[in-house]
Amino acid sequence: MAKPNVPEAVKKNSGNKKKMSARLMAVQAVYEAGHNGEPFEQVLRDYIDNRTGMEIGDVKIEEPDRELFLSTARTVQSRREEIAHILKANTPSKNPDPEQPRKEIEPLLKAILLCGIAEILQHTNIDAPLIINDYIEVTRAFYDKGEVSLVNGVLDTVAGILRP
Numbered sequence: 001m002a003k004p005n006v007p008e009a010v011k012k013n014s015g016n017k018k019k020m021s022a023r024l025m026a027v028q029a030v031y032e033a034g035h036n037g038e039p040f041e042q043v044l045r046d047y048i049d050n051r052t053g054m055e056i057g058d059v060k061i062e063e064p065d066r067e068l069f070l071s072t073a074r075t076v077q078s079r080r081e082e083i084a085h086i087l088k089a090n091t092p093s094k095n096p097d098p099e100q101p102r103k104e105i106e107p108l109l110k111a112i113l114l115c116g117i118a119e120i121l122q123h124t125n126i127d128a129p130l131i132i133n134d135y136i137e138v139t140r141a142f143y144d145k146g147e148v149s150l151v152n153g154v155l156d157t158v159a160g161i162l163r164p
Contacts, residue, residue: 016134022040023062023115023134024141025051026072032113033077041076044070068123075118083117091150107148112139116155128159145148 025047033043044099048070052063076083091105105113117133119130131154139151 010051011140018065019068020134020137021062022066022069023072023119024061024138025064025069025112026076026115027108027138028113029073029152030071030076031108033109034062034107035086040073044073072115072119072120076114079118080114083114083121086117086121086158086162087113087154090152090154090161108142109150111140112142112151113154114152117158120159124163128163132156132159 022076028051029043029047033040036043038046046158048066052066087105087110111134116131119131120124123131132152135155136148136152139148
């Protein structure tokens with residue numbers, strides 16, 4: 001996986017750095033677990049033991065909020081079918097023919113969306129706009145405007161449905 005640009009919220013000296021680091025790590029762990037064939041809990045242990053405080057470029061990433069990291073990643077794993085269904089139902093299709101299969105979402109972008117939906121589902125104590133904004137920042141670390149707009153639109157729609 002390509003190393004991301006460091007999200008601005010991770011660079012800033014703010015109370016949100018630990019949460020942003022946790023979200024970035026959750027996305028990376030979910031992505032990696034989907035591609036390396038290792039047991040999910042082993043991937044999470046590797047991230048906790050070896051990747052906290054990692055550097056991206058010359059910027060040291062803040063130690064993540066461990067509870068948020070584990071909760072988000074484990075929610076994706078334990079509720080994968082439900083979250084995948086929510087994602088599919090709320091992802092716009094560029095193909096106007098409903099009989100044609102949808103184009104598959106690129107794996108890293110899918111990991112971002114899965115984690116965002118998982119957190120909206122699981123962490124009802126955190127305002128949805130805060131969650132959405134952080135996943136937009138994570139998306140900006142890897143992608144350009146089009147993908148950022150997709151993540152914003154999907155997560156905003158999902159939050160509107162799950163948290164009316």
